[in-house]
Amino acid sequence: MIDRSVSSSPSLTWRRGARRLTASGLIAVMTGVVAGASTAMAAEPDEPRPTMRAVFEEMKVLIPLSLDEGRWSDPANQTRILQALDRLERQADALERHGRAREVGFDALAINLADDLRQVHGYYRQGAFDEARFFLTGSLQNCVSCHVRLPSSQSFPLADELLSQVEIQALDPREQAWLNVTVRRFDAALAAWEALMADPEVAPAQLDASGVLVDYLNVVLRVRTDIPRAKRTLERLSRRQDVPVYLESRLESWRTALSQIDPARYGGERPPSLERGVELAETASIVNEGPFGRDGLIQDLVAASQLVRWLEADQVRQLEANRNPTDAERLDRARAYYWLGVVESRSLDGFWVNLSERHLEAAVRADPKGPLARRAYNRLEEAQVLGFGGSSGVHLPADVWTTLKELRELMGLTAPFPPGVRPEDDAATQSTP
Template identity: 30%
Template sequence: MRSGLVLLSVCALLLSGFRIKSGEKDYEDFKPHMRAVYSSLLTIFPLTLNTKSFTSKDNTKAIQENLNLIAQHAKEINTLAAKDEKGHAYLSLQLERNARQAALKYKDGFHDQAHFFVEELYDTCLSCHTSRSSSGDSAFTMDLSKNLDMEAMGTFGKAKFLALSRQFDRALDEYERILKSRELSLEELLHFDPLVDYLVLSVRVQGNADRPLKTFNELLKRPLPGPVKHDLESWQKSLKQVKNRPKKMNDLEFARTLIKDVNRDRTGLVNYIFASKYLKDHLKKVNISANDKAETYYQLGICELSIGESLMSGESGMYLEESIRLAPKSPFAKRAYELYEESVTLGYTGSAGINLPPDEKARLDELKKLVF
């Protein structure tokens, strides 16, 4: 079931939210690849709604051919997106890698692994759609959603699909309906952590502190588990304190004030989400200095590490790496390297110890030489 939503999410990414910064000509070059992906998705969508359909020999040819096409055009999309800002370029690279792996694993008969990489596509698309402070509905996804069984997507499937299709107000409505209902179990609340997704949509995408504040006020009137109540009270306090950016400050300067002396844990989440919004806005500006750009990436890396949600996995490392490469002798470069090294090492640490792949070790060595 989920793979169907995943593939739709790819389509939503390509047809509604993606814009190449370098110009209209590049966007025109991009359109044929979007259309090709759209065509493939429409062909295999009915076959990806459940595991039996996805693994049936009767459907193998159609699924494989279309996964190959998606991978092929995702590669072209990545080539074009490399011209965009680093965060978007990184997500397009992840899109290509996951599409390629989904096609390869399906070809080799590893259907569970193919499902995994298709789900990774979903996370990449959702990251892209919630990483920017812009909104706007997609006529395509709105029309397509009329034919979807939203209730079959799981507790938060509808809310996430609405976010993917850039119907942000409707997505927030759905999150609020679920959070305020008596249907949500404690297990779902803790496992899926929908409050973080809700905050990202409200604060970063829409820049709205009043909406979640109203929701949290209502939720706090109920009996709640201690950790959930503590989070809501901390976020409520932060939402009340966050002010609009003073005119005398640019976005980078204001972001610094938002996260200065703020804990890198859930109590500081609102500040880090707001700061990431202003930092991403700062990167859209032209003619900012290399040092300012490097610091913006550094601060973004800290923000994403602090937000700590699965939607942003990997993005923090990309920001920290870019910061180091832009200004390896800056005052913040050493700290950027330390954070990058820590996040990479933890990612490859298991019961057998640290097992860094050769390419990751080479990258760490290269960055270390730049900084020290």
């Protein structure tokens, strides 16, 4: 559903905004190794770690080469690159199989990664080197998104093998920060962002427009769950004399929200709470103001942390129970998925990675006859119909209509699709290299 038009820019920096908004996007570096964070409530199984290590070994070769357009297309490097892409594609398929046992967001990220890497491999074989570089860069946003979903104190021991390469050293500070995130150098990333916020040469408006503030809060609250650190950082930033009026108000709103969140209740070592997650998401819905609705960002980020962790723990509970869920369990899971979808659609979805629609779909599937099914479906259908620019709300891809039709049937809805809708006509548009 995303128009991922090909860009030939060699930089790892790009603008990633909500797909249907004109807001400035976040700065991100797309590199690293796919890995889920581990917590006391939802520890990651050991089995995918060898696969992750293998992924890193290939990325260690591909990323520096992709930063140089000449080296990326050089015939002397093509055999090496194709071999690395072939191995990487196989490893991504293995991670996709692992993702099926996780909360559906992790499953979606693994599927997206595998699909994107097939695109990279296909384009490179055809000699479409710019397209291959673009999809390689984009595919690794899945890695970034995976790393920031759960609390973690881990570091990646082989990080220096990538960080020390000359091409990586040439990246700007914002890209360096995200590079540290992808190799689990979370404190180094936070320190880099904090240095940017303290740099008088970098205007606060620029920090906001480039996504530094949101990126920082995403990591400090969801990965480190360090509410006191976030409060100190925003307090220092608010003292700068060059903060624009709108941002001054927003910083005040964020600081107020942080002061109302008890760190002892939301730490990564504490069990997640569905009720607290839903309450925060509902609060964010009330306080959001402005054209981009970011006043409730703090509540949304902490809510997302609680809800993802709760869903991971719920997945374990359901597997251990070895029975069909009760009506109450179905409703709880639907609530978690619904509010996670709402939070992601307004605060977390990006240009390349979009998990809100997958979670809204999961909310319907979890409890199709329940009280949240219609609300979740309405949001999902609206996002699909309005999200495909130029489709006139009718000519959507066949797989989209198939999913919507299946959800309607699960819910018992009999309303017809709009006149003239013929999903099978769109099947030919779903092409790969």
